[in-house]
Amino acid sequence: MSRADEQSRVDEHRVAVVVEDDPDTARLLEVILTQAGFEVHVAADGPSGVEAVRRHRPVLTTVDVWLPGIDGFEVTRQVRTFSDTYLVMVSALGGEDDILGGFEAGADDYVRKPFRPRELRARVLGVMRRPPARIRPAAPVVAPADPPWADPPWADPAAPVPEPSAVVPEAPAPLTPAPPPQPAGPVVFDGALIRFRGLLVDPGAGTASADGRPLALDRMQFDLLELLLYSGEHPSTAGSLALSLRGEPYQPGAVVAESDEVLVTQAVHALLAELGDHRPDPRWIEVLPGRLFRLVPPA
Incomplete structure (x- = not known):
């Protein structure tokens, strides 16, 4: 190929x-x-x-x-x-x-x-930039040799040879092509860039802009913005965001220090201030009761 x-x-x-x-x-x-x-x-x-x-x-x-x-x-x-x-x-x-x-x-x-x-x-x-892997056929199953008494009747030269079957196997049904991928929602990945309603985030360069205006974000604010973009409309708690920033998986019952949740909450609000995204009508990030944050769903 x-x-x-x-x-x-x-x-x-x-x-x-x-x-x-x-x-x-x-x-x-x-x-x-x-x-x-x-x-x-x-x-x-x-x-x-x-x-x-x-x-x-x-x-x-x-x-x-x-x-x-x-x-x-x-x-x-x-x-x-x-x-x-x-x-x-x-x-x-x-x-x-x-x-x-x-x-x-x-x-x-x-x-x-x-x-x-x-x-x-x-x-x-x-x-996915590499050539695809080769298929490894399963090891063939070797059937045990038939015992002498299992020989078919036509093994005897004097026995009549059966007529070949007239049944023709059906041709396999053609493969149905996969449907085209559906739109992935409001967040769009454009090569190495992430776009969302005028937001442009470059994870590799660590830069972000809103409607062409560069955003002055520290490392925590930038990482929180990226995490929220990946989470989409699914609400994220301050505790789960704190764990993600540390590279730890969130598990039910996980204990997160109150100070960490407060630090994340403050960083999200600083991010909102830099975006100019304020209640009651936010454009990008929505703050819900209970220290929950998510992207604003489509109207």
Whole structure:
């Protein structure tokens, strides 16, 4: 497959499968990939993940290691027997044996949890610039030799030879082309840039502007703006944002210091002040009761 053919394949078939049993992580991956232009299908266990790849024929698949049914290593091995999907393992397991096991099973990359949205998106786009992996056919099953008494009747030279069957197998149904990806919502990823209603964010350069006006943001304010853009209309708590800033996954019941929540809340309000985004009619970021923040939904 030529380089042009590979790029055409990626561009025309922007389908992704996420195999992840944790609902919060699955949703985060779905949001990141949807906003990157993928049509995303989620599977919550190993066998469903293998079947989802077989059914949807994705160009990209992410696989957790700890999964119900069969683990991510076995999912990867099975997928590689019939698909050349770009496959990224996403797991909290970060030991050398775990990472090597992922690559040996057929993964193209291995990302440790917790991850930053921008890191995952960069790794995915990097993987997809490579040639696709080769399919690894399953080992053939060797049938045991038939015992002498199992010979068919026509093994005897004197026995009549049966007539060949007149049944002609039906031709396989043509593959239905995947539907084009649907619009990913108000946040648009334009190459390395993120656009949202006049906001322009360049994560690589660490710069942002609003309607062409450069924004004077410190590192925390910039990271919070990026996190809120990835979260979209899903409300984020000050506590979950504080954990994300530290690179820690949010889990139900997680304890976050009050001082950290206050610091994040103050930073969000400073961000709103720099944006000129104030209640009661904000344009970009909405503040909800209980220290909740989200992007303003479409009217």
